Amino acid sequence: MQQRASGASTRIHYAGEGFLIDSHAHLAMFPEPERRAALERAGEAGVHAVLVPATGREDLELVAELAGLHEGRVFAAIGFHPHEAATCDAAWKRRVERLLESPGVVAVGEIGLDYHYDLSAREDQRAVFAWQLGLARERGMPVVLHHREAWEDFLAALDAVPGVRGVAHSFTEGEGGVIEVTGRGLFVGISGMVTFPRGDNVREAAKAVPTGRLLVETDSPYLAPVPHRGKRNEPAYVRLVAETVARVRELAVEALEAETDAAFRGLFLAAP
Template identity: 45%
Template sequence: MRPLVDLVDTHLHLDDARFEADRGAVLERAYQAGVRDVITCGSDLASSEANLALARRFSERGEEPPDPATACSSPARVWVAVGIHPHEAGRVADLEEAARRIETLAAAPQVVAIGEIGLDYHYRFAPPGVQQAVFERQLALAQALGKPAIIHAREAERQVLDTLARYPGVRGVLHAFAGTAEQAREALDLGWYLGIGGMLTFPSARQVREVASSVPIERVLLETDAPYLAPVPHRGKRNEPAYVPVIARALAELRGLEAWAVAASTTAAAAALFGIPR
């Protein structure tokens, strides 16, 4: 079996408390599994700042980890998306001030995207109108900064696609895409990529597999959403970026491709979209 040696996890949450004890080891396991880069996503201003601090801590350009016990011999490189998740939209007291803070964070060289932003009508932790205002302000910021966006859409795919159509200058990825094949085609027509993760391996996720089997492979990105959504056979465990090869191989089997070809295509797409050097 040809090893997979140049993968990108385009979506995880490295700041999550479940990684507190072993972040360095998580990044080293990722590297040893062939994952060379990860993009850790903010959910609010505090987590965006925390993720940027982690990227600086573990980056070759940043400081050495202060605790030698957490240092990595060969860590995956850490990149960052900064933004406000729809779950947190209702907590934004001053949207313009929040946008200014995101813009300041986005100037750091480790920041490659605005995200995770979007709409969530499943939980509705914030009213739809509030979510929409926060979403659109961040899309406008992504457009102004020339940054790609990482989009969350849950039971709001129609509203998200309609919104993205109003921002034709913005490109990015629909994270954990679970929409219909028709919605996938619409997203592709707008120039967006689709993020495929552990849900691909869930027995109940027929629609995800239908989409993943049919869209152009060059428009697919791999992700884990760690610590969430661990793929089979790791269901019930904490997810981590070292499981990206599991997703790559599942996608390859679904499409009748070699796993190394899926790795090469998805990594090239991630590098092109986010400007990650190879």
């Protein structure tokens, strides 16, 4: 198994511990100067780090650049989202491989299957997902996983590449789904949907995740939590997600922050 030659993952820890982290925010989708302002507000809200996943040709370079620009505060995942799978040709694959070497790039993502929108042919989605899972295993890097209405194929793809570490982000599958993914060694990301009146499935998932396997996220600019629904989401609001998850898990917010921070470091910042 090829290890990352640079050892970059051990050099980029943020200082201190027990902090609130937004484990999934598409900051590349924010225009400037709103991006910088959103990062400042995150800092003021006590959000110490943000993981920014790429989605494809439009944002790969920018996502890698943001991690280099905000060292120790912004971390990046590089990959092709299932919506963009059809555009991931050999030249783009080489670019993904190259960008995975950039400073602050800690994961392959956002990758997976989306049969709800079917924006790329399912065949292309499965092929590009499988290629990226293999790439992650070969590099010893974790993955950021997206799945929607593709549950059986999603699990089958994971089972075909045993040993891959990662997070199933913005999880909505309830307790049974939590057992399936954590049983495969994965982490579970809970988004602002946990605050929605009709988010019982997400609250059920948030409660069911075993200690040490939980992450919180905003999925900015989407899925703004209550009371910001319908507006652009931003990393500062991960505090609202954390507060709701803490209530569901009957924990103090500080305990939840410590738990999710440790999980984030273990998954994304520890040497493989």
